[in-house]
Amino acid sequence: MSPNSFLGEFEQMVLLAVLQRGDGAFALDVRREIERSADRSVSRGAFYTTLERLERKGLVRWSEDEPADGRRGALRRYEVTPAGLGALRESRRALDALSRGLGGLLGGTP
Amino acid sequence: MSATPRPPRWAAWLLARALPPGSFGHSVRRDLEAEFEQACATGSAAAARRWYAWEAVKLAARFTWEAIRPGRGPGGGGGMEHPVRNVRLALRRLGRSPGFTVVAALTMALGIGANVAIFSVVDAVLLDPLPYRDADALVAVYEWRVEADNRTNVVNPGNWRAWRDRSEGFASMTAVSMLQPVTVRHGAEARETVVQYADPVFFDVLGMEAALGRTFVSSTGGAEGFEVVLADDHWRERFGADPDVLGRSLDINGSPAVVVGVLPPEYVVFGEGTEMWVSLDLTRGDQTNSGRWLFVVGRRADGVTFEGAAAELRTIMSALRDEYPDFNDGWDVNPVPLKQSVVGDVSQALWILLGAVGVLLLIACANVANLFLVRATERQREMAVRTSLGASGRALAALLLTESFLVAAMGAALGVGLAYVGTGLLAHRMPDAFAMPRVEAAGVDATVLGFALGLSALTGLLFGLVPALQAARTSPAATLNAEGRGPSRRTGLLRNGLVVGEVALSVVLLAGAALFGRSLVTLLNVDPGIEPDQVVAARVNLSGPTYGADGERARIFDRLLTRLEERPGVASAGGITFLPMDGMGAATGLWPGDRPPPPADSRTAADIRNVAGDYFGTMGITLLDGRVFDARDGADGPRTVVVSRALAERFWPDERAVGKPLVIDWVDHEPWEIVGVVEDVHLQGLDAQPGGVVYHHYPKAPFFSWLHIVVRAGATGEATGTALREELDAVAAGAPLGTVRSMSDVVRRSAARPRMTTFLMLVFAGMATLLAAVGLYGVLSYAVSQRVREIGVRIAIGARPRDVLALVVRQGTGLVAVGLVLGLGTALLGGGVVSALLFGIEPRDPLALAGAAGLLFAVALVACVLPAWQASRVPPSEALRAE
Numbered sequence: 001m002s003p004n005s006f007l008g009e010f011e012q013m014v015l016l017a018v019l020q021r022g023d024g025a026f027a028l029d030v031r032r033e034i035e036r037s038a039d040r041s042v043s044r045g046a047f048y049t050t051l052e053r054l055e056r057k058g059l060v061r062w063s064e065d066e067p068a069d070g071r072r073g074a075l076r077r078y079e080v081t082p083a084g085l086g087a088l089r090e091s092r093r094a095l096d097a098l099s100r101g102l103g104g105l106l107g108g109t110p
Numbered sequence: 111m112s113a114t115p116r117p118p119r120w121a122a123w124l125l126a127r128a129l130p131p132g133s134f135g136h137s138v139r140r141d142l143e144a145e146f147e148q149a150c151a152t153g154s155a156a157a158a159r160r161w162y163a164w165e166a167v168k169l170a171a172r173f174t175w176e177a178i179r180p181g182r183g184p185g186g187g188g189g190m191e192h193p194v195r196n197v198r199l200a201l202r203r204l205g206r207s208p209g210f211t212v213v214a215a216l217t218m219a220l221g222i223g224a225n226v227a228i229f230s231v232v233d234a235v236l237l238d239p240l241p242y243r244d245a246d247a248l249v250a251v252y253e254w255r256v257e258a259d260n261r262t263n264v265v266n267p268g269n270w271r272a273w274r275d276r277s278e279g280f281a282s283m284t285a286v287s288m289l290q291p292v293t294v295r296h297g298a299e300a301r302e303t304v305v306q307y308a309d310p311v312f313f314d315v316l317g318m319e320a321a322l323g324r325t326f327v328s329s330t331g332g333a334e335g336f337e338v339v340l341a342d343d344h345w346r347e348r349f350g351a352d353p354d355v356l357g358r359s360l361d362i363n364g365s366p367a368v369v370v371g372v373l374p375p376e377y378v379v380f381g382e383g384t385e386m387w388v389s390l391d392l393t394r395g396d397q398t399n400s401g402r403w404l405f406v407v408g409r410r411a412d413g414v415t416f417e418g419a420a421a422e423l424r425t426i427m428s429a430l431r432d433e434y435p436d437f438n439d440g441w442d443v444n445p446v447p448l449k450q451s452v453v454g455d456v457s458q459a460l461w462i463l464l465g466a467v468g469v470l471l472l473i474a475c476a477n478v479a480n481l482f483l484v485r486a487t488e489r490q491r492e493m494a495v496r497t498s499l500g501a502s503g504r505a506l507a508a509l510l511l512t513e514s515f516l517v518a519a520m521g522a523a524l525g526v527g528l529a530y531v532g533t534g535l536l537a538h539r540m541p542d543a544f545a546m547p548r549v550e551a552a553g554v555d556a557t558v559l560g561f562a563l564g565l566s567a568l569t570g571l572l573f574g575l576v577p578a579l580q581a582a583r584t585s586p587a588a589t590l591n592a593e594g595r596g597p598s599r600r601t602g603l604l605r606n607g608l609v610v611g612e613v614a615l616s617v618v619l620l621a622g623a624a625l626f627g628r629s630l631v632t633l634l635n636v637d638p639g640i641e642p643d644q645v646v647a648a649r650v651n652l653s654g655p656t657y658g659a660d661g662e663r664a665r666i667f668d669r670l671l672t673r674l675e676e677r678p679g680v681a682s683a684g685g686i687t688f689l690p691m692d693g694m695g696a697a698t699g700l701w702p703g704d705r706p707p708p709p710a711d712s713r714t715a716a717d718i719r720n721v722a723g724d725y726f727g728t729m730g731i732t733l734l735d736g737r738v739f740d741a742r743d744g745a746d747g748p749r750t751v752v753v754s755r756a757l758a759e760r761f762w763p764d765e766r767a768v769g770k771p772l773v774i775d776w777v778d779h780e781p782w783e784i785v786g787v788v789e790d791v792h793l794q795g796l797d798a799q800p801g802g803v804v805y806h807h808y809p810k811a812p813f814f815s816w817l818h819i820v821v822r823a824g825a826t827g828e829a830t831g832t833a834l835r836e837e838l839d840a841v842a843a844g845a846p847l848g849t850v851r852s853m854s855d856v857v858r859r860s861a862a863r864p865r866m867t868t869f870l871m872l873v874f875a876g877m878a879t880l881l882a883a884v885g886l887y888g889v890l891s892y893a894v895s896q897r898v899r900e901i902g903v904r905i906a907i908g909a910r911p912r913d914v915l916a917l918v919v920r921q922g923t924g925l926v927a928v929g930l931v932l933g934l935g936t937a938l939l940g941g942g943v944v945s946a947l948l949f950g951i952e953p954r955d956p957l958a959l960a961g962a963a964g965l966l967f968a969v970a971l972v973a974c975v976l977p978a979w980q981a982s983r984v985p986p987s988e989a990l991r992a993e
Contacts, residue, residue: 027141044165045172048138052130062137075144076137 007091011059013038014050015080015088018060024077027051051078059084115155117146121166124495128170142166167498174499200512210485211517214478217884218521220877221474222565223528224467228870230533230558232460236453237557241376243317244409248448249419250379251283251406253441255715261444262451264288265404266437268396269430273406273443276426279419283408284308284315285392286380291816293653293846294386295361301348302651302846304383305362307390313339315409316379323356323371326389335359335366337389342375344385362388363653363815379452380405397434401698407448420445439709459867459947466622466874469615471569473878476608476615477885479573482514483605484892486577507578514574515567522566529562530554576604602893606925609889612882613929613966614936616875620962621937623875625948626868628958632950633861639791639800640690641730642853644681644822646830647689649848650838651816657842661745664722664809666842667817671723673837679825680833684725685808685817688717689853690793691860695719696813700804702761703771703781716757716802717793718776720811726752726788728822729853736768736786739807743785747810752786757802774804776813782806795860797949820853827852867947879966882929883973890922891977902986911982918981922974923967930963937962 007015017033018025025033031047054060062076080088099106122139129135142165149158204211242248251273253263265285274283287307294303313325322345326337338360340349349355360367367388378384392404410419427443486493493506533554650670652663667685674683688695699713707713725731726738734755743750751772758767771781782804790800808817823830831850838847858865894901901914941953951958 027137028145043168043172044138044142045169048141048169049172052134055134075140 006094007059007087008050010046010050011054012088012091014047014054015059015084018078018080019088023079024063025079026075026077028075030078054084057083059087114147115150115158117143117162117166118159121163124170124498125166128173128499130173138169142169167494171498196509196512197516200509200516203509204513204516207485210481211520214481214517215520215524217474217477217481217881218518218566218569219524219528220881221467221471222518222522222525222562222569223532224525224874224877225464225471225565226526226529226554226558226562227532228460228463228467229561230529230554232464233555233557233561236457236460240379240449240452241318245317245449246447247410248316248379249280249408249410249416250446250448250451251408251423252444252446252451253402254444255440256442257440257715262446263441264402265406266395266397266402267392267400267404268398268434269427269438269443270404270406271393271396272430273408273423273426276429277408277419277422279411279414279422280408281411282311282315283406284312285404285406286312286387287390287392288403288405289381289384291649291651291848292363293651296348296358300844300846302649302848303344303362303385305386305388306381306384307392308339308387309392310337310389312387312407313373315407318373318376318378320371321374322353323369325371325373326387327370335368336362337370338362338367339371339373339387339389340369341378341381341385341387342373345372348385364656379407379448397430397437408445416445416447440713456863459863462622462944462947463867463870463874465943466619466871469619470874470878470881471565472572473612473615473881473885475569475573476612477881477888478514478517478569479576480605480608480885480888482510482573482577483608484888486510487892510578511570511574514578515570518566518570518573521569522562525566526554526559526562529558605889605892609882609885609925610929610932612885613926613970614933616878616882617930617933617962617966618936618940619871619875619878620966621934621941621959622944623868623871624958624962625941625944625951625953625955626864626871628951628955629948630861630864630868633796633864636792636796636950638690638796638857639731639789640853640857642857644824645728645730645820645853646823646827646834646850647818647820647853647856648831648834648850649816649818650685650845651848652842652845653815657815657845661809661812663815664745664812667722667808667819669841670819670837673840674819674821674833675724677823677833677837679823680830681822681824682724682728683819683821684721684723684728685819686722686725687720687808687814687817688793689818689820689856690729690791691795691856692818695793699775701773703773707773707779713775714760714802716804718774718804718806718813720806720808720813720817721752722808722817725805725820728820729791730822731791732789734787734789735766736784738786738788739805743807743810745809747807749780749782749810750785750807751782752788752805753784754788754800754803754805755790756800757804758784758787760802772804796857797861797864818848864947864949875962879969882966883969886922886925886970887973887976889925890918890974891980893921894918894977894981897981898984901981901984905984906986914982914984915975915978918978919971919974922970922978926967926970926974930967933966934959934963 013034014030017030017037020033020037021029027048030051031042031044034042034047051060055062059081060078061081062078064074064076125139125142126135129138142162146158146162149161240248251265251270252261253265253269254261255263267285270283270285274280277283286309289304289306291302292305293300294305295301308326310326313320318325320339321342323339325339340355345351345355349358355369355372358369360369373387378387381387408419410416423443423445427438427441431438431441496506496509650667652666657663657666671683671685674680696718697715698718699715701708701713721739726733735758736752738752739750742748751774753767753772761767761772762770767784767787770784772784773779773781788805791803792798792800793803794801806813819834821830821834823833825833827850834850835847838845901917904914904917905911937959938954943953945953
């Protein structure tokens with residue numbers, strides 16, 4: 001990804017949720033993870049379009065299990081690519097730099 | 111284990127179309143199916159299906175939006191809100207249902223066409239200012255005969271001159287005579303011509319310029335004779351539109367005259383039917399030597415209000431009463447804004463017609479709104495899908511509004527075409543039938559086009575708004591889950607309400623038409639006092655020195671009538687100075703000769719007619735007492751008169767009038783002896799009460815140079831006209847013969863305006879009823895199509911076709927009954943609006959109202975029975991297979 005393109009907030013949340021679920025996270029579980037951690041409902045439309053965009057940018061990749069018997073198809077498992085990790089770090093660094101000295105305002109200790 | 115529940119197929123289909131092609135799309139669908147299976151495992155399958163459908167719609171919407179949002183997805187750009195795209199889309203949607211589009215556009219064309227047609231007449235007759243410079247400053251000034259409450263009496267030349275010279279509120283004041291038939295010779299040809307004698311500044315005061323040559327500069331024109339200005343149509347008809355007509359010499363009643371100009375084809379006030387204007391010094395007449403025979407027009411001075419000018423005139427008239435008590439007692443002055451005086455008595459009929467077509471338009475709008483609602487119901491799915499695909503409710507409403515505006519525009523275009531043809535027919539082919547001033551000016555012009563444009567926008571909004579709002583509120587999930595079970599309850603109520611409204615408005619129009627119709631029938635059933643069938647009339651004017659003294663003229667008429675009666679097929683012939691119901695006449699004051707003369711302001715006025723030959727027999731006027739004129743009443747005979755029943759009963763209610771003396775304020779005050787009493791004749795039209803009439807014998811009192819010759823004959827009017835021409839040539843070679851008319855036409859024409867109003871009301875009410883019936887039919891047949899399954903079940907479990915028929919008819923007649931009650935209530939409350947136009951019946955006439963309600967109910971019943979019959983023939987098997 002080009003260095004001058006930041007990740008959007010929701011993109012960061014999706015990437016972080018994939019990481020949280022560990023390697024080979026189901027999309028269903030990723031979405032639930034975001035809802036649980038962020039304590040807000042996430043529309044499938046927003047989620048999947050973001051996931052597709054991350055995939056197009058090469059920040060996530062996926063694999064499929066062999067379809068089990070009686071199943072109509074396997075579910076995709078997602079993982080964050082090295083480029084995705086790099087983008088997350090980049091965003092994180094920028095945010096940290098911008099937040100420095102604002103702990104009193106933001107209520108954290110970065 | 112039962113079969114695995116599956117998500118709704120349509121939702122899966124929708125998702126497959128909306129998600130990006132390829133494996134990503136597949137994966138999203140698989141995720142959703144996995145969640146669906148979990149939901150099925152934990153809850154009811156139905157709830158899971160609903161959930162899946164809703165989620166699928168939202169996903170589809172989101173991905174569609176991603177695809178088309180500007181600058182984002184592939185090929186993005188341009189949402190639904192784009193107006194050009196909307197028009198394209200709307201045109202495509204309309205094109206896909208041509209039946210709907212044609213019916214809707216035609217309905218609007220009827221409504222808009224009728225409105226544009228009537229509006230163009232209203233615009234020409236009522237709204238367009240008179241075609242004169244600063245026409246609002248012009249005032250018509252009449253004399254007002256207080257006792258008879260005749261507020262529009264013509265004016266005495268001396269009074270006019272006094273008003274003109276003493277008034278400061280008027281910058282100028284001019285006069286023109288009543289229409290006069292004269293003999294105009296042009297080369298060898300002599301012709302009856304209708305002229306008006308005009309004050310030389312008449313056209314200057316109006317602000318009218320000649321189209322060719324000039325208007326008047328002098329009253330006599332010196333050696334060449336009187337100056338003459340031609341009316342446009344007379345110039346075209348008699349002079350072949352010859353531009354060299356200027357300077358042409360004419361002979362008017364034996365006096366030389368010269369053509370100085372031709373007027374533009376515009377309305378000349380007080381001059382309907384006038385063929386030429388002759389400049390004349392009108393100031394020679396005064397209160398002592400001349401009666402009342404002028405129309406007066408004044409132009410207000412700058413800064414003077416109408417009220418101020420009117421008050422000043424009343425003061426002057428008060429002085430004139432003191433100066434000429436014999437002549438002016440009992441008279442006042444009545445100034446009226448010129449426009450009001452020209453259109454006054456037709457404006458009400460026109461406004462009512464405009465109201466009627468407005469109601470018709472409302473009905474058309476209700477019908478088209480109904481069509482749109484049906485269509486919206488049928489396409490709710492499409493709308494839901496469009497919503498899911500990212501169209502906002504507002505965008506959908508915009509799309510539907512665009513469609514309705516397009517339909518309204520098509521209707522307006524068609525309607526303007528209809529109106530163009532319609533006004534052409536009304537105003538140009540039948541100006542006589544319309545009997546309105548300035549109606550020839552009616553046509554489709556910029557104002558009328560603007561009106562049509564505004565009207566189509568308004569109607570588009572009117573019938574498009576309801577379905578559009580409906581669409582804007584549509585919840586796709588509810589719609590998609592309803593799986594086409596028909597319209598919502600609210601839509602059904604709305605459509606029923608529209609039908610009820612249509613029925614109510616149609617009843618109002620029908621009631622109006624029925625009232626006018628009954629009034630017209632009453633009017634036409636008035637006994638005119640004459641038997642006009644088989645009587646033809648034509649005026650013969652023996653003016654000028656050719657025919658010598660009055661006695662010679664009377665002898666020529668006598669010979670003419672005798673020769674006519676000798677012709678085979680002619681039953682009788684006579685003559686009269688002014689035909690009944692032909693607009694003009696002469697009148698004066700009179701009193702019984704055996705009583706002292708009453709003061710001038712309380713004298714009874716009566717019409718004066720001079721008759722010759724067998725006038726009473728020819729016209730079929732009944733002799734009630736005494737005798738009619740015969741050879742005894744010649745020029746050297748006694749002073750005898752025949753009077754009408756009204757006059758006899760007024761002066762001698764309990765005695766025979768025959769033998770009594772009558773003093774007539776005309777020429778001298780010597781008494782005349784009444785020798786006969788005849789039945790009343792409607793001289794002023796069928797709707798006017800007949801007043802008193804005094805008949806002189808023409809040989810004894812040849813006050814006028816002309817007679818209308820009336821002939822009763824078995825032959826056709828044309829043959830009788832030929833006979834008249836031949837006999838006139840035999841007794842007075844070259845004497846002009848006026849237009850030959852049948853007396854029936856004269857009577858019919860006097861009722862032309864109520865006939866036209868009634869005709870138009872009937873047409874509009876008929877159209878309204880038809881539209882209401884179509885609307886009712888549409889609502890019912892749609893309801894039937896939605897209930898096919900229910901009806902099938904009813905039939906399957908034993909309902910007879912008759913029961914089904916009754917079921918549907920009951921639904922329809924229920925709506926009609928509500929509409930009828932509302933409509934009749936409105937007609938009862940609003941009847942007063944038309945009362946001034948009614949003759950002989952009350953606006954709450956029960957027969958007319960009941961007739962209107964009955965007719966509408968009958969038509970509505972037909973509209974109900976058709977869909978009901980279809981419903982009763984539903985085969986149960988098919989009905990149950992329907993879904």
